[in-house]
Amino acid sequence: MSGPEIALCMKGISKHFGPVHALSDVSFTVRRGTVHALVGENGAGKSTLMKILAGVYQPDTGSIEIDGKPRTLSRPAEALAAGISMIYQELDLAEHLTVAENVFLGMEPPGRLLFTMDQNRMIAQTAELSQRLNFKIEPTAVVEELATGDCQIVEILKALMRNASIIVMDEPTSSLSESEAAMLFKLVKALRAQGISVVYISHRLEEIVGLADDVSVLRDGRMVHSGPMAKLDIPGIVHHMVGRELTDFFPTRSVDIGDARVKVSDLSSENGIKDISFEIREGEIVGMAGLVGAGRTQVARALFGVDKKTSGAIALDGRRLAINSPTDAIANHIAFLTEDRKRTGLCLELPCSWNVTLPNLVAIGMKNVIRPGREGKIVTNIAERISIKWLGPQAPVDSLSGGNQQKVLIARWLLAESRFMIFDEPTRGIDVGAKKEVYGLLNELADEGKAILFISSELPELFGIADRILVMRRGRLVGDVNPKHTTQEDVMHLAAVEAAL
Amino acid sequence: MSKFVRQLLPFGSLMLIICILSALRPDTFLTADNFLNVLRRSSVNGIIAVGMTAVIISAGIDLSVGSMMALSGMVGAWVMIVIGGTNPEGAALVVGTIVGIVTGLACGCLNGVLITKLKLPPFIVTLGTMSSFRGISYVMNAGKPYNIPHYKYLNEGVVLGLPISVLIFAAIIVLAGLVLKYTRLGRYTYAIGSNREAAFHAGVNVDSYLTRIYALTGLVVGIAAMITTSRAVSAQPTAGVTLELDIIAAVVIGGASLSGGRGTIIGTLIGTLLISFLRNGCTLLDISTNVQLIVIGAIIIAAVAVDQLARSKAAAGGQTE
Numbered sequence: 001m002s003g004p005e006i007a008l009c010m011k012g013i014s015k016h017f018g019p020v021h022a023l024s025d026v027s028f029t030v031r032r033g034t035v036h037a038l039v040g041e042n043g044a045g046k047s048t049l050m051k052i053l054a055g056v057y058q059p060d061t062g063s064i065e066i067d068g069k070p071r072t073l074s075r076p077a078e079a080l081a082a083g084i085s086m087i088y089q090e091l092d093l094a095e096h097l098t099v100a101e102n103v104f105l106g107m108e109p110p111g112r113l114l115f116t117m118d119q120n121r122m123i124a125q126t127a128e129l130s131q132r133l134n135f136k137i138e139p140t141a142v143v144e145e146l147a148t149g150d151c152q153i154v155e156i157l158k159a160l161m162r163n164a165s166i167i168v169m170d171e172p173t174s175s176l177s178e179s180e181a182a183m184l185f186k187l188v189k190a191l192r193a194q195g196i197s198v199v200y201i202s203h204r205l206e207e208i209v210g211l212a213d214d215v216s217v218l219r220d221g222r223m224v225h226s227g228p229m230a231k232l233d234i235p236g237i238v239h240h241m242v243g244r245e246l247t248d249f250f251p252t253r254s255v256d257i258g259d260a261r262v263k264v265s266d267l268s269s270e271n272g273i274k275d276i277s278f279e280i281r282e283g284e285i286v287g288m289a290g291l292v293g294a295g296r297t298q299v300a301r302a303l304f305g306v307d308k309k310t311s312g313a314i315a316l317d318g319r320r321l322a323i324n325s326p327t328d329a330i331a332n333h334i335a336f337l338t339e340d341r342k343r344t345g346l347c348l349e350l351p352c353s354w355n356v357t358l359p360n361l362v363a364i365g366m367k368n369v370i371r372p373g374r375e376g377k378i379v380t381n382i383a384e385r386i387s388i389k390w391l392g393p394q395a396p397v398d399s400l401s402g403g404n405q406q407k408v409l410i411a412r413w414l415l416a417e418s419r420f421m422i423f424d425e426p427t428r429g430i431d432v433g434a435k436k437e438v439y440g441l442l443n444e445l446a447d448e449g450k451a452i453l454f455i456s457s458e459l460p461e462l463f464g465i466a467d468r469i470l471v472m473r474r475g476r477l478v479g480d481v482n483p484k485h486t487t488q489e490d491v492m493h494l495a496a497v498e499a500a501l
Numbered sequence: 502m503s504k505f506v507r508q509l510l511p512f513g514s515l516m517l518i519i520c521i522l523s524a525l526r527p528d529t530f531l532t533a534d535n536f537l538n539v540l541r542r543s544s545v546n547g548i549i550a551v552g553m554t555a556v557i558i559s560a561g562i563d564l565s566v567g568s569m570m571a572l573s574g575m576v577g578a579w580v581m582i583v584i585g586g587t588n589p590e591g592a593a594l595v596v597g598t599i600v601g602i603v604t605g606l607a608c609g610c611l612n613g614v615l616i617t618k619l620k621l622p623p624f625i626v627t628l629g630t631m632s633s634f635r636g637i638s639y640v641m642n643a644g645k646p647y648n649i650p651h652y653k654y655l656n657e658g659v660v661l662g663l664p665i666s667v668l669i670f671a672a673i674i675v676l677a678g679l680v681l682k683y684t685r686l687g688r689y690t691y692a693i694g695s696n697r698e699a700a701f702h703a704g705v706n707v708d709s710y711l712t713r714i715y716a717l718t719g720l721v722v723g724i725a726a727m728i729t730t731s732r733a734v735s736a737q738p739t740a741g742v743t744l745e746l747d748i749i750a751a752v753v754i755g756g757a758s759l760s761g762g763r764g765t766i767i768g769t770l771i772g773t774l775l776i777s778f779l780r781n782g783c784t785l786l787d788i789s790t791n792v793q794l795i796v797i798g799a800i801i802i803a804a805v806a807v808d809q810l811a812r813s814k815a816a817a818g819g820q821t822e
Binding site: 306329 | 685698705763
């Protein structure tokens with residue numbers, strides 16, 4: 001088992017798409033049996049570099065050595081054969097098959113009859129492999145019934161069954177709860193102990209610090225830093241990522257909070273939330289914390305008319321609202337930035353401007369006739385205000401980076417001039433620089449007197465910007481705390497205490 | 502390949518076909534009469550294809566258009582006979598025409614309501630109504646057509662030197678193009694087709710707009726039905742059998758995506774003309790209708806394949822992250 005110390009060495013990799021240099025002379029070395037964090041802002045070139053490693057893209061120049069042997073990876077199958085496995089953010093499993101069938105997908109051991117497969121052997125080997133690594137998973141469970149965290153396990157088993165020696169994980173925790181994430185870190189450490197190298201891509205710098213042995217930072221297609229994790233702290237990484245110090249990551253909140261603007265009482269919905277009551281005042285940012293499945297998004301959905309309410313009332317500026325659909329909610333000046341911008345937010349192949357004006361055509365005086373010229377001007381104005389980087393309002397949204405896509409949605413709700421704005425995980429999957437801009441925007445909107453409900457799974461950002469934090473657990477509101485007088489541990493405890501019982 | 506070039510492809514193919522046929526048969530093909538003839542023959546398919554374009558942009562499909570056309574024609578002709586006797590004339594024809602068109606509208610509404618209220622896939626609903634509408638058309642007169650010998654105006658009428666049917670076709674094309682580009686209905690059609698959930702979360706009343714899209718398709722089918730009836734001076738219960746396939750083909754050749762969010766009226770116009778000219782050319786070249794089927798099938802596949810290729814190239818070259 002004493003292979004060469006270096007598992008992967010990519011040297012002098014360059015790649016351009018048309019006039020855009022996605023990567024310029026990038027070198028990337030991963031030691032055997034280590035966790036190597038790869039970080040960088042959106043658009044820095046992480047995905048391109050990993051797609052080259054996966055055989056999806058061909059580099060213009062540069063060489064790749066795996067276990068000391070030079071390799072050409074011209075197809076994904078060749079990368080797989082060379083021991084490289086990718087686990088993407090959006091997991092890639094056959095939902096209706098069992099765990100074992102997924103693990104062996106495409107390499108099923110033949111059964112005794114022609115065109116059959118040896119189910120027992122697949123189940124036995126899957127069980128054996130998961131035991132060896134201390135993973136708890138039932139080989140015969142059907143994947144669609146598994147939690148997201150367990151699906152990650154299946155992906156990892158799948159990679160190991162293909163003799164992967166290098167596993168690339170792209171934002172593996174972005175859809176996991178805190179406890180599932182903790183579980184994943186254990187898995188990653190177990191892989192490392194088996195001599196497997198893990199390339200770990202994440203925007204969550206806190207988790208990298210505890211997990212990675214080495215860290216490499218990409219910025220604008222260049223490798224700006226590569227070295228042991230122990231020598232860097234979070235501000236150090238951020239400094240490399242953005243090329244400048246990010247001072248005042250969270251804006252200073254002015255405490256000019258007015259009267260109650262939003263009043264929610266005894267809200268229950270068919271989607272599992274019960275008796276939720278709270279108030280948000282003018283200019284106040286109210287955070288909402290809770291574990292995945294605690295019902296935070298369901299509160300937003302009930303408020304916005306997506307889910308049917310079974311009881312309860314919503315009042316805005318003293319007026320009770322009848323909201324039975326998003327159409328009603330928007331007409332009553334409520335905005336809802338959903339957590340999944342690809343599924344419930346954007347029409348990806350349509351122009352940016354269409355996406356911005358979609359709920360606002362009536363509000364901007366285009367109820368009967370759309371005037372594309374004027375529409376373009378309105379959208380361009382708002383895009384300049386929040387500095388969206390695009391090729392123009394006519395560019396399709398899917399040509400933008402994740403952070404800029406999120407800004408298109410923010411622009412949409414800015415244009416709506418809503419009075420009550422619900423942001424559900426607005427910083428998910430966007431880079432540090434864009435996050436800071438989002439916080440700044442939230443602050444600005446609050447300054448304008450809007451009432452803001454800010455749902456997030458990241459406690460540091462809730463503590464950084466919220467004036468109050470509501471805590472949800474199992475569909476109920478279990479806490480209403482002031483972040484200045486409480487700790488993140490306390491909030492975690494409120495959110496999770498029942499789960500621990 | 503740029504987006505512009507891609508959109509030019511169907512148009513280029515159309516021009517190519519016209520050029521080739523002009524070279525091969527300059528005396529019979531390249532005449533005003535023949536062109537007018539092709540346009541006249543395109544008008545029925547073209548009118549229905551306009552509705553189908555909106556349906557396909559909304560990520561739906563309407564398989565019932567052929568049966569709906571037969572039913573609308575039958576109902577319209579039946580009303581003419583009920584009012585005007587066995588040889589209806591004048592007002593009876595006008596009333597029958599209106600009732601026929603309204604029948605199409607009603608059929609389209611039914612499709613829309615079934616799709617949105619029962620939350621069924623459009624494919625299933627319109628597969629069902631395709632069969633039912635056809636069945637009703639047969640039952641109405643025990644499988645026999647209604648003859649209305651004086652119902653000639655929609656086919657033979659000429660205004661400003663152009664056949665009425667071609668003018669109606671042109672008017673519907675222009676109107677639909679404007680609606681798709683400059684109204685909320687059009688904008689929401691694209692949004693629903695691109696991402697129905699996102700449209701819903703952006704306050705678009707998805708059910709209401711989808712119903713309107715299917716209803717309007719029914720309306721244009723009703724219009725096409727009366728033109729067809731006029732052309733045959735009778736309403737045939739067998740009218741429009743497998744018509745839906747030709748219509749879908751024209752829309753797809755014109756660049757619309759069956760997964761929704763993409764398609765244009767101008768593309769559909771080109772797709773419709775392309776098929777019509779191809780049919781016309783084959784006839785002039787003495788190629789049998791059986792062989793025409795083979796050619797048209799190949800063209801559908803080639804058109805979509807070329808489009809896919811261009812799109813995947815654009816995707817690979819255009820994105821960096």
